[in-house]
Amino acid sequence: MIDLHCHILPNIDDGSQSLSQSLTMARCAVKDGIHSIVATPHTLNGVYTNPAEEVATHVANLQEVFSKNNIQLQLYPGAEVQLCPNMLERINSGEAGTINNSGKYLLLELPSQTIPKGIKDEIFTLKLNGITPIVTHPERNSIIQHDPDILYELVNRGALVQITAMSLTGEFGEFVKQAVEMMLKQRVVHVIASDAHSHDNRPPVLSHAVEIAAKILGSSEEAKYMVNDTPAAILSGDIVEIPEPVHYNSKHRFFTKFF
Numbered sequence: 501m502i503d504l505h506c507h508i509l510p511n512i513d514d515g516s517q518s519l520s521q522s523l524t525m526a527r528c529a530v531k532d533g534i535h536s537i538v539a540t541p542h543t544l545n546g547v548y549t550n551p552a553e554e555v556a557t558h559v560a561n562l563q564e565v566f567s568k569n570n571i572q573l574q575l576y577p578g579a580e581v582q583l584c585p586n587m588l589e590r591i592n593s594g595e596a597g598t599i600n601n602s603g604k605y606l607l608l609e610l611p612s613q614t615i616p617k618g619i620k621d622e623i624f625t626l627k628l629n630g631i632t633p634i635v636t637h638p639e640r641n642s643i644i645q646h647d648p649d650i651l652y653e654l655v656n657r658g659a660l661v662q663i664t665a666m667s668l669t670g671e672f673g674e675f676v677k678q679a680v681e682m683m684l685k686q687r688v689v690h691v692i693a694s695d696a697h698s699h700d701n702r703p704p705v706l707s708h709a710v711e712i713a714a715k716i717l718g719s720s721e722e723a724k725y726m727v728n729d730t731p732a733a734i735l736s737g738d739i740v741e742i743p744e745p746v747h748y749n750s751k752h753r754f755f756t757k758f759f
């Protein structure tokens with residue numbers, strides 16, 4: 501499996517807090533059957549700045565430590581980039597990195613309580629310039645939780661979607677679990693990733709979530725695709741094949757539409 505979203509680099513954000521913890525996380529990932537991890541530190545979120553060049557250096561350093569410790573885990577550079585104005589310029593200047601620095605896919609973090617009005621334009625601009633945004637853990641956004649159609653619209657505009665493994669396994673609570681189940685049924689989920697921040701509280705483990713996703717989707721193959729084929733294509737900068745999203749007509753919509 502490939503973990504496309506993981507805060508495994510030590511001491512550069514709120515993820516791993518030491519080299520020793522990064523090694524424990526790596527061993528935990530390998531034990532779960534993960535062979536590759538994209539290191540995605542927070543970037544441009546008002547707290548952390550992790551420019552692409554620096555992330556690449558951190559990745560190379562940690563990879564070397566893995567080799568010395570006989571850990572068979574391939575690391576790739578990336579970033580979890582908070583939605584902000586002028587994203588394209590910031591990517592082009594190296595302030596924010598794309599996945600594997602291919603310039604093709606970007607992990608895009610939304611605020612947890614709002615959907616910024618500018619999201620439509622930012623997605624349009626990125627797509628126009630060959631960059632596909634991958635919206636991270638929308639199931640943890642309180643607006644999207646109440647209106648699944650927002651995600652449907654984002655996917656129709658060309659975004660991909662990544663959910664967090666622990667949302668499926670229930671650690672974020674029943675409400676988040678229900679939201680993520682709905683998203684899977686709507687076929688608006690493309691990647692399952694750990695978004696791991698440590699070896700204990702939120703570890704780099706995917707297998708349990710994949711089993712649960714397989715039951716919800718009624719297809720083990722479809723669930724495995726989200727941790728194998730799709731992230732592999734993203735890493736290579738190739739086109740990702742996605743299912744047709746299903747429109748969800750909520751009778752109890754709490755919020756007005758944003759588009």
Ligand SMILES: [Fe+2]
Nearest residue numbers: 505507580695
């Ligand atoms: Fe994250």
